[in-house]
Amino acid sequence: MALFESFFNSLASPELYTLIFTGVFLLYCARYRLLTRPGWVVGISLAIALFFIIGAQNHDFMTIIAKGDNMPIVIMIFAVFWCLSLAFRQAAVNDMRIEKGEPPTEALDSNKKVLVWPDLIYPEFVCTVLLTAIFIAWGIAVEAPLEEPASGTRAPNPAKAPWYFLGLQEMLVYFDPWLAGVVLPGMIVVGLMAIPYIDTNPRGNGYFTFKERPFAIGMFLFGFIVLWVSLVIMGTFLRGPNWNFFGPFEYWDPHKIEPLVNVNLSEFIWVGMGNTRLPDNPLIREAPGILLILAYFVITPALLAKTILKKFFHEMGFARFSILIMLLLGMASLPIKMLLRWTINLKYVVAIPEWFFNI
Amino acid sequence: MATSEASQKQITVMNPDKVSRRGFLGNVLVGWGLFLAGAHVGLLGCVRFLFPNVLFEPPQSFKADLPNTYAEGVDERFKNTNGVWLVKTVSDPLSGRPADAGMFALSTTCTHLGCIPNWLAADLKFKCPCHGSGFRMSGMNFEGPAPRPLERHRIAFADDGQILVDKSQKYQWEKGQWINPESFLKI
Numbered sequence: 001m002a003l004f005e006s007f008f009n010s011l012a013s014p015e016l017y018t019l020i021f022t023g024v025f026l027l028y029c030a031r032y033r034l035l036t037r038p039g040w041v042v043g044i045s046l047a048i049a050l051f052f053i054i055g056a057q058n059h060d061f062m063t064i065i066a067k068g069d070n071m072p073i074v075i076m077i078f079a080v081f082w083c084l085s086l087a088f089r090q091a092a093v094n095d096m097r098i099e100k101g102e103p104p105t106e107a108l109d110s111n112k113k114v115l116v117w118p119d120l121i122y123p124e125f126v127c128t129v130l131l132t133a134i135f136i137a138w139g140i141a142v143e144a145p146l147e148e149p150a151s152g153t154r155a156p157n158p159a160k161a162p163w164y165f166l167g168l169q170e171m172l173v174y175f176d177p178w179l180a181g182v183v184l185p186g187m188i189v190v191g192l193m194a195i196p197y198i199d200t201n202p203r204g205n206g207y208f209t210f211k212e213r214p215f216a217i218g219m220f221l222f223g224f225i226v227l228w229v230s231l232v233i234m235g236t237f238l239r240g241p242n243w244n245f246f247g248p249f250e251y252w253d254p255h256k257i258e259p260l261v262n263v264n265l266s267e268f269i270w271v272g273m274g275n276t277r278l279p280d281n282p283l284i285r286e287a288p289g290i291l292l293i294l295a296y297f298v299i300t301p302a303l304l305a306k307t308i309l310k311k312f313f314h315e316m317g318f319a320r321f322s323i324l325i326m327l328l329l330g331m332a333s334l335p336i337k338m339l340l341r342w343t344i345n346l347k348y349v350v351a352i353p354e355w356f357f358n359i
Numbered sequence: 360m361a362t363s364e365a366s367q368k369q370i371t372v373m374n375p376d377k378v379s380r381r382g383f384l385g386n387v388l389v390g391w392g393l394f395l396a397g398a399h400v401g402l403l404g405c406v407r408f409l410f411p412n413v414l415f416e417p418p419q420s421f422k423a424d425l426p427n428t429y430a431e432g433v434d435e436r437f438k439n440t441n442g443v444w445l446v447k448t449v450s451d452p453l454s455g456r457p458a459d460a461g462m463f464a465l466s467t468t469c470t471h472l473g474c475i476p477n478w479l480a481a482d483l484k485f486k487c488p489c490h491g492s493g494f495r496m497s498g499m500n501f502e503g504p505a506p507r508p509l510e511r512h513r514i515a516f517a518d519d520g521q522i523l524v525d526k527s528q529k530y531q532w533e534k535g536q537w538i539n540p541e542s543f544l545k546i
């Protein structure tokens with residue numbers, strides 16, 4: 001038990017957690033034909049369940065998962081895994097059929113028509129009744145996780161957002177509010193709406209496949225699984241008092257001391273490398289950061305268009321490709337900034353608090 | 360044949376002699392205009408709610424006891440009522456110079472997104488529970504995402520020798536306002 005706890009606690013440092021999560025995700029995408037076999041799905045589900053059952057022996061872990069707020073997250077872990085497996089299973093079957101020159105399974109039943117009543121309404125009605133019953137039972141059995149009365153002068157510690165916003169709250173740790181709260185969520189919404197205009201590839205229309213469009217599906221799932229679901233899990237199990245990182249089996253000590261002195265890029269450059277004072281003019285002071293950001297958004301796309309994404313660039317044309325790349329770079333900025341914060345305590349690349357402008 | 364007859368009939372039904380197409384559009388315009396005008400009046404009525412008749416708020420400026428009732432360090436007695444920490448130092452918290460002993464009033468609003476940080480006496484820092492920003496006793500931000508230090512409020516002596524804190528005035532470090540004598544009370 002102690003070994004089990006210390007093993008998982010040692011994996012729970014943010015860098016390691018994110019790397020492992022990303023690695024598992026990539027592995028899943030690479031080996032989806034094997035990992036979505038029913039035996040594997042059941043096996044992995046049992047392994048996760050076993051983790052929770054063993055973990056629940058630990059008092060601190062039990063307190064986390066038994067909280068009414070966090071139950072949806074335990075359910076979510078299974079639900080996301082099963083939905084993913086279902087989709088990837090069908091994709092795996094289709095991909096193998098297509099390799100053999102057969103049409104996808106969906107082509108076989110495309111002529112079959114169903115009636116709204118009773119074929120659609122009836123199952124919907126049954127689901128409604130079932131879910132209502134489940135929610136009523138849940139609502140009676142589990143106490144609402146109420147806290148002390150709200151007060152304008154005191155915040156609970158840790159102050160956690162509702163579970164579905166924990167990813168957003170985690171983003172706020174790394175970016176200025178106007179970026180993490182306005183620009184990036186805006187890009188997520190607009191980007192999702194723009195998908196049909198950017199992605200005009202007709203393959204995969206009406207049937208499941210992964211092999212025919214690994215980039216599109218992989219990128220979408222990376223954003224959803226690695227940058228959202230994993231952050232929700234992290235916010236639930238690894239964030240404790242004072243918003244410090246804790247292992248899942250660690251006592252939430254509000255006095256845990258973590259040396260987190262953050263440094264801006266300008267301080268790295270001027271004070272650390274140049275051995276001078278910070279220049280007074282904010283534009284000169286932040287020039288290295290500004291140049292870096294410009295390079296990130298101008299030179300990277302050009303480089304990508306010339307090298308690994310050359311095919312995309314030619315197929316999509318300049319406008320589509322630019323929008324795609326801006327969205328991708330925006331998405332990639334989150335893990336990059338997170339890793340920089342965790343490894344070298346980088347605070348802001350561009351820090352101009354005088355003008356409320358920090359990146 | 361039957362369909363064309365039916366559509367013929369429909370056209371006559373939809374286009375009776377009384378209302379011409381133009382007249383109909385005019386009616387629609389007037390109708391929508393009235394509706395939108397009414398909606399805007401309602402909206403204006405809602406704006407009225409932004410200015411309540413009575414406000415149950417502590418006064419912006421308040422007396423905060425005599426200086427000698429404070430020990431060195433952070434004092435939380437006005438945190439919950441007035442949203443201010445009073446800090447007493449024996450050295451200049453910025454330069455560390457021992458010359459200036461004095462007091463200043465720190466706002467309890469985190470400069471990141473406005474949560475209320477906690478004073479951790481053992482670690483000598485303010486720590487925000489929302490995204491982990493940390494501030495030194497001087498109010499300087501040094502960890503987490505907060506982009507600037509905590510704000511200070513005007514602090515002075517009242518006529519009776521008590522400390523007077525005025526929250527309507529704020530002094531921000533990044534604007535170079537902490538050198539303002541009203542942001543720091545020498546004792």
Ligand code: FES
Nearest residue numbers: 469471472487490
């Ligand atoms: S509100 Fe204090 S750290 Fe975000």
